[in-house]
Amino acid sequence: MIEFFTEPWQHVFMQRAFLVVLMSGVVCGVIGSHVALRGMAFIGDAVAHAVFPGIAIAFVLHTSLVAGGIVAGLITALSIAVVSQNRRLKEDTVIGVFFAAAFGLGIVVMSTAPGYGGSLESFLFGSVLGIGNRDVVTVAIAGAVLLLISGALHKEFVTVGLDRETARSVGLPIFWLDMALYAMVTIAIVISIQAVGNILVLALLITPAACARLLTDRIGRMMLIAPLIGAFSGLAGLYLSYAFNLAAGGLIVLTATAVFIACWVFAPRHGLLSHRRSSAAAAVVPA
């Protein structure tokens, strides 16, 4: 039994994989909490697509994938913010236009590289076992910076999240706080793409945050629970992947989804069962 837990750690590639999914899970849990509370899940999806051309260009030019992804993600996020100033178009429409365009561009760029099919697959679905030492260091540094900024701007994010209009009226820089959050979402996504891939990264961002929301009514606790669930899903998914020789990215996301379903059913106050119980209790009370 103990061997089951210790054995994968003997491989250096598994050690790196564990570290990266752990850090991605924690960072995405924290940033994802803001995303879920602001109803920004669609923006998360958009950013995940938007970073793709940057990664593709970086891949073709043999430069840093993380840097390429961040630049592309920020350009797209900024474009969306600027174009959606036009009141005639709703923000989600603009996002729909931009993220499909970004993804198309990414695939075209990627196809200029010879034999691109394999690399394309590793970007789309993750390649957690092929992570290098430098990647681990990049993820660690970027993740630490994100957590610091998230802590530093916490009360401003909460204030804007509660009531944008009043926050604007007292002079908080709403636009720049939005931009900061978009940038943080972008970086969180880029550093997590290696673990679960471009398509599944949204799950790492949203699912643990959704679980945490079901378990608590306090944002402070949410920001502890979501990273824990993210990290747990990463580790558990990786173990399962090692044990059964199945795709790691998919198993990480499925583990998170299983936790979500458990929360949805069993959560003490907001779960399905407790609703049943409280409505049953209410029915017993004589009118």
Next chain:
Amino acid sequence: MKPTGAQAGVLQVAGVAVELGGRQVLHDVDLVVGRGEHVGLIGPNGAGKTTLLRSLLGLLPTTAGVIAIDGRTPREARGSIGYVPQRHEFVWDYPVDVRTAVMTGRTHRIGWLRRPNADDRAAVGEALERVDLVDLQRRPIGELSGGQRQRVLVARALALRPNLLLLDEPFTGLDVPTQEILTRLFRTLTSEGTAILMTTHDLPAAADTCTRLCLLNETVVADGPPEDLRDPAIWLRAFGVARSEQLLHTLGVTR
């Protein structure tokens, strides 16, 4: 030219015009709210009540006229006015408790990279006491009733210890006990010198609580103590027969 705050009143509005999307919404608005006054801003839907409040907060530019808050422009006064928006402007399912929600009223005062200090905590404690929410301060805001929610918004505004309090439809959809709590609170505040301006389309409630009523319909149509505006003749003069009958009905002067 800036009017001086002290003699001119906490809030001074002179000849203000506001356009929204190229359409003139307010013109030639003159209004003064002095220390300890509670003014009710009354008018039908679309009369420009909320627009006026948003201009006072510096959220909308004026195309003409002067607004002075304690002798400062809205931009300069930014962050010192207590503002209570309509309840639906607030995200009630956000996972924070009452005390945290009230504390967000001071976020800009606390400043970047800082935590609330003793003064911030004292201001929030005081505001919670005033709206009688001390016992509920640890409750998640999502579990509050409509009346309790309104009191949270008032407390958040009071956490700034403002000289001027702006409220947008504070009484809409509230039960009588909550209306009474708020009415009592507003009386205490005005007796301490706070100037209050609130929009409403509930004329009877406004007549009970306000020291002065200001009838707004694109501009100030009438302005005076409640008893002066009970006479339907003013309304007839202001709006003509056809409009005023409908208005008087909406505003509850006639039933």
